[in-house]
Amino acid sequence: MIYLIGDIHGDFFTLKTLLDKIPKEATVVQVGDFGIWPSFAPRWKRAGIDRPVYFIDGNHDYIPWLDAESVDPIEIWPNAIYIPRGYVTSFEVDGVAKKFLFLGGSKSVDRSFRIHQSTDHGWFDEEQLTIEQTALAVSRGPVDYMITHTPPGSFTAKVLGLDGLRAFGIDPKKWTDESAQLVEKVWNALEQPVLFCGHIHRSASGPRIRSLDINEVLKVGSVDSGVQS
Numbered sequence: 001m002i003y004l005i006g007d008i009h010g011d012f013f014t015l016k017t018l019l020d021k022i023p024k025e026a027t028v029v030q031v032g033d034f035g036i037w038p039s040f041a042p043r044w045k046r047a048g049i050d051r052p053v054y055f056i057d058g059n060h061d062y063i064p065w066l067d068a069e070s071v072d073p074i075e076i077w078p079n080a081i082y083i084p085r086g087y088v089t090s091f092e093v094d095g096v097a098k099k100f101l102f103l104g105g106s107k108s109v110d111r112s113f114r115i116h117q118s119t120d121h122g123w124f125d126e127e128q129l130t131i132e133q134t135a136l137a138v139s140r141g142p143v144d145y146m147i148t149h150t151p152p153g154s155f156t157a158k159v160l161g162l163d164g165l166r167a168f169g170i171d172p173k174k175w176t177d178e179s180a181q182l183v184e185k186v187w188n189a190l191e192q193p194v195l196f197c198g199h200i201h202r203s204a205s206g207p208r209i210r211s212l213d214i215n216e217v218l219k220v221g222s223v224d225s226g227v228q229s
Contacts (some may be wrong), residue, residue: 002027002091002100002220004147005053006212009060009200010035012047018217019051026219027091029083031198031212032058032104032149036065036076038119038153044077053080056104058149058199068105068133071194078222081114085129086136088143094221098144103186105129106150106199107179109168129179134186141190145220151176151211153195159211194227196220 002192003026008015012035022028025078034055054073057066065076070084081103082173090093090097115122150156156177165172187195192208196218203213208225 001025002029002093004028004196004212004218004220005030006025006203006216006218007031007033007036007058007060007201007214009214010037010040010043011215012040012044012049013213015053016047016049018215019049019053022217026052028053029102029147030055031196032056032106032146033198035062036080036082037063037121038062041077042205044080049079051108052081054083054215056083056102056147057085057127058104059106059108059127062119062123063128068126072157085133086140090218093144099142100136100145100147101140101143101186101190101193103129103134103146103148105133105179107177109165109175109177111195112169119158126178126194127179129182130208131182134182136184137186139188139190139221141193143190143193146187146190146193146195148183148195148197150177150180150183150199151209152187153180154184154207155206155211156180156200158206159202160200164200 004020066082068085076082087102108110111123112154195209204211
């Protein structure tokens with residue numbers, strides 16, 4: 001079985017509390033904005049996470065540490081395991097093996113408040129998905145599920161509207177989220193598998209899509225996932 005956790009942003013003590021409520025035999029995947037930063041390593045150690053936690057990259061992670069094009073997952077800290085973009089594997093869902101595609105990456109909507117390439121919560125050009133990475137993801141289909149950080153652009157627009165951009169001082173007419181566009185392209189090319197994501201800090205659902213709120217825990221399955229048909 002597989003459990004998902006929404007954006008954590010380095011709150012590893014809360015993460016530990018959440019993990020204590022998840023069956024030990026379950027695989028745990030965090031959907032980006034995990035909180036991998038050089039200054040957070042001591043915090044991770046103090047939290048005492050004693051089981052594997054897999055995560056994809058969001059736009060609030062230290063991207064230089066994360067090899068997005070790795071063939072296999074990488075253990076960044078003990079029990080903190082990064083899943084690269086385009087990685088595909090199988091998990092059991094409702095007693096049946098299902099294929100999962102992982103596709104981290106996103107564009108920082110708050111980049112005007114952060115320092116480019118800073119080791120202390122900066123933003124990075126490499127945080128964005130690339131055309132090459134999305135082409136690789138499509139080539140590894142078909143899949144039953146997609147796990148992304150950013151939702152497809154059309155879903156974000158429906159859930160947040162334009163106010164989500166204005167809250168960050170962004171003129172919606174001048175903003176393009178290339179990563180969200182590429183996620184949507186992959187999702188459509190793979191005939192819209194069920195998609196789980198984070199990034200927008202909302203627990204929301206739409207046809208074939210479910211976004212997780214901050215620190216939200218969700219079991220993947222036909223009954224528990226809350227995805228609209």
